[in-house]
Amino acid sequence: METFSKGSRWMVGRESNLKVWHSNWTSKGPLRNMIQGPLTWEANQLEIREFLVDTGWDWSKIPFELPLDIKQVIQATPISLTGRGKDVLAWSESPQGKFDLKSAYKLAEGFDAESKFESKWIWKADMLPRIKYFLWQCAHNSIGVKACLARRGVVEEVNCPICQEEAETLLHALRDCSRVRLVWRKLGVKRIHCAAFPRALTHKSIQRIRWERPLGGWKKLNTNSSVIESSGMAGCRGVVRDEEGIWIASFTRRIGVTASFEAELWGLKDGLMLCSNLNISSLVVELDAKAIVDALLNADYVNNAISLILDDCRLLMTRFSRLQVNHCY
Numbered sequence: 001m002e003t004f005s006k007g008s009r010w011m012v013g014r015e016s017n018l019k020v021w022h023s024n025w026t027s028k029g030p031l032r033n034m035i036q037g038p039l040t041w042e043a044n045q046l047e048i049r050e051f052l053v054d055t056g057w058d059w060s061k062i063p064f065e066l067p068l069d070i071k072q073v074i075q076a077t078p079i080s081l082t083g084r085g086k087d088v089l090a091w092s093e094s095p096q097g098k099f100d101l102k103s104a105y106k107l108a109e110g111f112d113a114e115s116k117f118e119s120k121w122i123w124k125a126d127m128l129p130r131i132k133y134f135l136w137q138c139a140h141n142s143i144g145v146k147a148c149l150a151r152r153g154v155v156e157e158v159n160c161p162i163c164q165e166e167a168e169t170l171l172h173a174l175r176d177c178s179r180v181r182l183v184w185r186k187l188g189v190k191r192i193h194c195a196a197f198p199r200a201l202t203h204k205s206i207q208r209i210r211w212e213r214p215l216g217g218w219k220k221l222n223t224n225s226s227v228i229e230s231s232g233m234a235g236c237r238g239v240v241r242d243e244e245g246i247w248i249a250s251f252t253r254r255i256g257v258t259a260s261f262e263a264e265l266w267g268l269k270d271g272l273m274l275c276s277n278l279n280i281s282s283l284v285v286e287l288d289a290k291a292i293v294d295a296l297l298n299a300d301y302v303n304n305a306i307s308l309i310l311d312d313c314r315l316l317m318t319r320f321s322r323l324q325v326n327h328c329y
């Protein structure tokens with residue numbers, strides 16, 4: 001039972017009657033555990049719906065100065081724009097929000113999902129930000145390869161779609177697949193060294209990822225996000241361009257403390273909102289993270305930590321007369 005309450009979390013609805021301090025509704029658990037000292041009776045009783053306003057959060061409802069780290073956790077907690085009025089309880093350890101024994105077991109064993117993989121060097125490396133972000137995702141095993149998607153419950157089949165010989169793990173997709181090896185060989189790479197730390201960071205990458213024009217009459221939205229590992233602070237940004245590649249609009253957002261998957265979704269939501277406000281009718285959306293594209297297409301994501309932003313994204317997507325969502329490499 002203790003494990004169950006530890007692993008479940010409330011998804012806040014518009015008419016929430018959860019308590020700000022005592023209900024488990026943020027990614028860090030009940031906020032009461034994060035603050036010290038006594039609370040006044042009124043503060044103790046404060047409900048989320050009193051604290052929630054259209055533009056976000058009414059900080060004046062908190063009768064004391066809230067520590068910045070708590071503010072950042074609250075800020076990054078998604079609240080549905082439209083739909084759901086009621087609070088929903090979700091199992092926060094699985095992507096679909098459904099209870100599963102495996103993640104419960106890990107939780108009971110004190111297994112930390114964010115392993116202590118040392119990957120701060122990535123941010124200091126002299127590389128294009130996009131490549132840093134890719135490496136960071138690799139380091140956290142969160143690239144949308146089959147094995148990873150299966151772990152998140154998105155797919156069941158884990159075999160490599162190219163060779164069909166082995167499970168498509170990250171290493172298989174990047175190094176071990178027989179077809180991938182051929183590519184490396186053609187590029188003149190004889191051995192690939194895999195380690196938590198790079199041996200040397202001497203090569204500068206000069207290759208730019210190509211941006212392709214959308215068809216005539218279409219606009220294109222590109223979004224991406226990043227999370228600073230040491231602090232967990234996440235941000236997202238996006239840019240809208242026309243068929244000539246000319247800048248139309250862009251945005252950036254400091255999300256607060258959240259995971260990379262959520263950060264990508266925040267970016268998508270902001271981007272769709274921007275394009276909708278610009279009255280764009282035909283839109284191509286290009287996303288970095290394949291897992292997000294899969295999640296958008298997977299109707300099973302109904303009741304979990306990301307479903308609120310997913311729902312908003314899906315709703316916003318209906319505002320365009322023509323919409324295409326692509327995964328770009």
Ligand SMILES: [Zn+2]
Pocket residue numbers: 160161162163164165166172176177178179
């Ligand atoms: Zn393969």
